[in-house]
Amino acid sequence: MNIGKEVLTGLLLDEECNLTLGELSRACTVHAEWIIELVDEGILEPAGSDIAHWRFSGACLHRAHTTLRLQRDLGINLAGAALVLDLVEEVEALRAQLHALNQ
Numbered sequence: 001m002n003i004g005k006e007v008l009t010g011l012l013l014d015e016e017c018n019l020t021l022g023e024l025s026r027a028c029t030v031h032a033e034w035i036i037e038l039v040d041e042g043i044l045e046p047a048g049s050d051i052a053h054w055r056f057s058g059a060c061l062h063r064a065h066t067t068l069r070l071q072r073d074l075g076i077n078l079a080g081a082a083l084v085l086d087l088v089e090e091v092e093a094l095r096a097q098l099h100a101l102n103q
Contacts, residue, residue: 018055
């Protein structure tokens with residue numbers, strides 16, 4: 001008996017996963033139009049030549065979820081979210097370089 005314990009289920013996605021627009025929308029519980037806005041803003045970069053053939057990586061899923069949290073928790077618009085995501089990635093890259101230099 002698991003009293004007071006929540007069991008989480010789901011699919012573990014790697015960086016190379018290929019989610020369609022519909023799958024990404026469902027994973028984020030948003031309308032496809034919002035995902036298209038993220039692409040237009042440069043937050044997400046799908047593989048594929050046109051919207052019918054777009055495929056999104058695990059990194060895109062992570063960026064979309066982060067954008068949702070930034071909008072919900074901080075009221076940041078999409079342009080601001082794009083800037084925050086870019087800065088966070090830059091800080092992470094700099095930390096990795098610093099860590100490598102210290103080894």
